[in-house]
Amino acid sequence: MSASLFPSAQTIDLAPQPTVESASRPAAFTAVTVQLPGSRDDLLTNVPVPTGVLSFLSEGEGLVGWGTYASFTASGPDAAAHIAAWWADLSADLIVSDDVGVPGSGPIVFISLGFDDTDTSVALVPQTVLGSRDGRRFRTTIGPATMAAPPAQLVPVTAPGRISYSDAAVSVSDYIEAVTAGISRIRAGELKKVVLAHDLVATAENVVDERYVLSRLSQAYPTCWTFAVAGLVGATPEMLLRRRGLRISSRVLAGTAWSDRAGAHTAGTVATGLLASSKDLAEHAYAVDSVASVLGAVSADLQVPGAPRALPLANLTHLATDITGTLPAESDGPSTSALALAAALHPSAAVGGFPKDVARGLIRELEPMERGRYAAPVGWMNAAGEGEFAIALRCAEISGNTVRMMAGCGIMADSDPEKEAREAQIKMIPVRDALEG
Numbered sequence: 001m002s003a004s005l006f007p008s009a010q011t012i013d014l015a016p017q018p019t020v021e022s023a024s025r026p027a028a029f030t031a032v033t034v035q036l037p038g039s040r041d042d043l044l045t046n047v048p049v050p051t052g053v054l055s056f057l058s059e060g061e062g063l064v065g066w067g068t069y070a071s072f073t074a075s076g077p078d079a080a081a082h083i084a085a086w087w088a089d090l091s092a093d094l095i096v097s098d099d100v101g102v103p104g105s106g107p108i109v110f111i112s113l114g115f116d117d118t119d120t121s122v123a124l125v126p127q128t129v130l131g132s133r134d135g136r137r138f139r140t141t142i143g144p145a146t147m148a149a150p151p152a153q154l155v156p157v158t159a160p161g162r163i164s165y166s167d168a169a170v171s172v173s174d175y176i177e178a179v180t181a182g183i184s185r186i187r188a189g190e191l192k193k194v195v196l197a198h199d200l201v202a203t204a205e206n207v208v209d210e211r212y213v214l215s216r217l218s219q220a221y222p223t224c225w226t227f228a229v230a231g232l233v234g235a236t237p238e239m240l241l242r243r244r245g246l247r248i249s250s251r252v253l254a255g256t257a258w259s260d261r262a263g264a265h266t267a268g269t270v271a272t273g274l275l276a277s278s279k280d281l282a283e284h285a286y287a288v289d290s291v292a293s294v295l296g297a298v299s300a301d302l303q304v305p306g307a308p309r310a311l312p313l314a315n316l317t318h319l320a321t322d323i324t325g326t327l328p329a330e331s332d333g334p335s336t337s338a339l340a341l342a343a344a345l346h347p348s349a350a351v352g353g354f355p356k357d358v359a360r361g362l363i364r365e366l367e368p369m370e371r372g373r374y375a376a377p378v379g380w381m382n383a384a385g386e387g388e389f390a391i392a393l394r395c396a397e398i399s400g401n402t403v404r405m406m407a408g409c410g411i412m413a414d415s416d417p418e419k420e421a422r423e424a425q426i427k428m429i430p431v432r433d434a435l436e437g
């Protein structure tokens with residue numbers, strides 16, 4: 001965990017304070033966004049610090065940030081609501097100047113929620129954000145009105161060096177046992193689907209430079225969202241909730257196949273098999289229904305495709321459904337912010353199971369590890385409640401030389417435990433490859 005930045009408080013911090021000392025707090029805090037000259041260089045190459053990096057990037061567009069203007073942690077069932085209230089207060093106090101006016105310009109907060117009520121959720125307002133949207137570059141600086149944009153003293157990126165792996169809380173054989181138990185419970189009629197995960201620790205020779213991992217992830221998985229918040233770093237293919245103006249969308253994934261033969265994904269055979277797999281289609285349908293039922297309650301025109309498509313990534317192929325809708329202007333408010341909607345969707349059946357509460361209980365019982373912020377919403381939001389929250393997958397918690405990876409699979413009545421264990425291994429490849437360079 002990002003222990004240096006965020007002590008793992010198990011209680012809600014009810015009196016959050018900006019990290020700037022209130023005694024020395026000047027009268028005005030500003031968020032100033034300026035347009036920068038057009039540039040095609042990778043945003044990550046501009047991040048001056050090796051750790052505490054903030055990132056939310058896809059196809060070269062998005063946001064990176066560093067420095068802490070303010071931070072907040074919370075846990076419990078209302079963690080997201082506490083973060084939302086904190087952010088509303090904090091952003092209301094900022095004097096904003098934004099000549100750019102694109103998604104992500106102006107003041108923003110990066111948020112990474114905890115998976116379960118006992119896991120700590122983190123919110124962080126950076127001092128500096130660099131953004132790229134629709135070909136436009138911008139920089140936002142948040143701080144005292146008198147503060148100039150801090151000069152970026154770029155610390156050179158370093159490689160992690162030799163990597164060794166060891167079991168973490170749930171080894172592969174423990175995982176196979178847990179999946180076997182999950183299958184029995186499904187067959188006994190307790191639930192229909194449960195998503196079970198396990199972890200693996202990589203130890204690097206050197207302190208891990210988050211930029212090294214992020215750059216490699218974004219190059220290998222350009223269509224995924226390369227994210228970093230408080231040491232949780234990954235490249236996820238799954239968008240839980242995006243909100244722009246009143247438009248909302250979600251990319252639901254569940255159902256996975258791969259080939260051990262290089263290049264087989266693009267050949268289409270994996271996709272064809274996946275689209276014909278009744279196990280994967282049923283697993284996918286639970287995930288789609290779990291998202292559509294929540295968003296259908298807030299959007300009268302929700303569009304849900306009748307069948308999934310295949311989404312090939314470099315290491316595997318998923319079944320994917322893109323859902324879109326519009327929020328009614330008259331009922332818009334804090335309950336329909338991107339964060340509130342992401343929290344209401346979490347955990348979707350893509351990472352929890354069905355029925356939701358039974359699956360959550362079974363995960364606690366069969367998975368003897370803390371998910372922390374793995375498999376929970378991660379992203380950013382502005383003061384108007386627009387933003388993007390992906391599901392934190394294909395990721396790891398980085399702390400010093402230690403990198404804890406987590407990955408899991410949707411378990412159904414007809415799952416094969418050995419195959420699910422193999423799938424979880426394949427889902428760890430993105431971070432392993434990024435570390436090994």
Ligand SMILES: C=C(O[C@@H]1C=C(C(=O)O)C=C[C@H]1O)C(=O)O
Pocket residue numbers: 195197238253254255256318350351375393394406407408409410411427
């Ligand atoms: C749980 C993970 O991935 C999820 C599970 C999937 C599956 O079981 O087919 C597919 C995509 C994700 O929704 C993970 O990557 O750890």
